[in-house]
Amino acid sequence: QVHLVESGGGSVQSGGSLVLSCAISGLTSSPTCMTWFRQAPGKEREGVATFDSDGVTDYSASVQGRFTISRDNTKTTLDLQMNNLKPEDTATYYCAAEEVKFGSGYCIWAAGPLARRGQGTQVTVSS
Secondary structure, three states: OOEEEEEOOEEEEOOOOEEEEEEEEOOOOOOEEEEEEEEOOOOOOEEEEEEOOOOOEEEOOOOOOOEEEEEOOOOOEEEEEEOOOOHHHOEEEEEEEEEOOOOOOOOOOOOOOOOEEOOOEEEEEEO
């Protein structure tokens, strides 16, 4: 059973920085994509940053150049360094992991039927 727990959220002023961490357990050796999502009240969930199952990173246009996703070699920690935060970054942030066990063996964003996510951590950016 894959288990994810986020930490590191908080309140910060515009222009500030935060680092979110996600502790992950239960992954097997299957190809895995690992993603940070966020969701603000009244808005749809947004994929923020991801490692695809080949280990290549991708970012949403809204955070490109400001956020950096990283992980350790054992894939048990997934971090999100967030710099130059803006009020529109205010949201609940979730980490997610999806193991690819069928088909092409490739995924980009951990949003498929086998994806698992944590409970989330709140980030609030004030102007």
